[in-house]
Amino acid sequence: MSDKVKSHFESTPNAEGYYGRFGGNHYPEELRSALEELTTCYQELRQSPEFQSTLKKAQIGFQGRPTPIHYLENISKQVGGAQIFVKREDLNHTGAHKINHCVGFGLLAKRMGKTKLIAETGAGQHGLALASAAAYFGLECEVHMGEVDISKQSSNVGKMQLLGARVVPVKTGQSALKDASDSAFNAYAEQHEHALYAIGSAIGPHPFPMIVRDFQGIVGREAREQFTSLSNGSLPEHVVACVAGGSNAMGIYTGFIDDPEVVLHAVEPLGISEELGKHAATLSYGRPGTLHGAESIVIQNYDGTPASVSSIASGLAYPGVGPEIAMLYEAGRLSIGRSLDKEVVDTFFRMAKFEGIIPALESAHALAFAIRLAAERPSSERILVNLSGRGDKDVDYVLEHYKPADFV
Known part of the structure; x- marks a missing residue:
């Protein structure tokens, strides 16, 4: 490093x-x-x-590291804008970061x-x-x-x-x-x-928070070395991760946090609406508070208690964020994105059909945002997404509640 x-x-x-x-x-x-x-x-x-x-x-x-960086060639061509790459943490033993x-x-x-x-x-x-x-x-x-x-x-x-x-x-x-x-x-x-x-x-x-960040830092260290190797020494213009507590985000941010030219995107679960209790977008709608032993940003009721939250992704249904994520947000180092449940399901099916990858619903939040971002950016730019987990765990639930034909 x-x-x-x-x-x-x-x-x-x-x-x-x-x-x-x-x-x-x-x-x-x-x-x-x-x-x-x-x-x-x-x-x-x-x-x-x-x-x-x-x-x-x-x-x-035991884990199977290092995990590779992979170019989403088919979806990138469909979008016609910036090129989308993923850090394949879904290939870890047990299927996630x-x-x-x-x-x-x-x-x-x-x-x-x-x-x-x-x-x-x-x-x-x-x-x-x-x-x-x-x-x-x-x-x-x-x-x-x-x-x-x-x-x-x-x-x-x-x-x-x-x-x-x-x-x-x-x-x-x-x-x-x-x-x-x-x-x-x-x-x-x-x-x-x-x-x-x-x-x-x-x-x-x-x-x-420090221990988890340090152990997850291998994601960012590998990603930085791999990306510069495949791109003649240059860095991605954008790094994207879904955010709740922040383990996968801090993991990949580790490799790029001191490079101001790299935009770090934190993608939150917008659930089904902006109404309190219908999402888990803490940075967007929370305020300073204390949760699980640390001062951070928390989605709160009017009386200051943690509010109910909702997300199609169980791993993102949390009314707070890690303190380091809160600090980076307050310092202006993070660009905040949001993905609705419907967009997430669409991306889940789209990744499966066109890339042969079934992402976790958590990771699909970051991917959905990255696809939207790519459409807005020139083809010369590169977006690196932390594909933090695979969607084996989500297949039964998604197919029970949604039909692929309705999305892709």
Whole structure:
């Protein structure tokens, strides 16, 4: 990694875990010692050549890294504007970028002497990745998942159980991702002496956003090297990622964040309308608040409580964003895009029919925006999209509710 790429990450977060005015540690006192232990251990281990060597071995042999960059030739020709490329994180073992930080957390837990991993999941990709990492490292695994998502993502639930994980149904609130996160944090508070919370995105109290970002940074580092290699040293004009918590976004942004000539696009789920409760577009409609132990931007009711949210993609149905995403947005470094559920489904079918790739509904948000963006930009420009996951988990749900003939 060049010094230029390092600069942002050398300065954030600060010692208290803040990204500008966002972040920090706002969890109960009984968890403070556990989080301080985690911070200390992680800061020591990230400098360890042995730790990094073991991590790299798992990334290559277990995960299947590096993942390639692929040119969407057919869709790019259809659009007739900018050229669209994708970073194929869907080709990771378990089918998404989530395995990047799950393997990291698994190795971290082993080095800390923990025997169990605890996490939340929405679409099930994080839960599946964590269950796989737990099996790989010989750890117990407990995954909290909203009942709505358990029903919607039944194939991933079965895979988690096959891998030995205990899936805990969450019935409170909307029975979705935010509620699963609440439940998982409570379980971590009770079990922190022998368990590590492997959070599912770049959210939560310090040091979780930093740890997830660092482990996901391999996406951006690879993407930068691969793209410059195939384009005679030049960078893409646009980098696009879907955003909820921000793990896949921060992963690919890592490679380009200190290059002001590269526009970073954060694509939010607009759901079915701009009405409160009908979308999960936090940066567009949220305001500063505290959620899951960190100060960030949160979609709120009038009384300041987190509002209900909606998205066709379970992994994006979250009323907040990670603190680093919030900082980048406030600093003007992010260009905000939005995709409606209908556009997402259209892109899901379009990618399958014309590119032979079935994307996750989460990733289809970024792809839908990139297709619109390409139509507005000249053919000399290049758009790089983080195709963060594959859509195996979504096929049954989509075909049950939509007909391909109505879209493509």
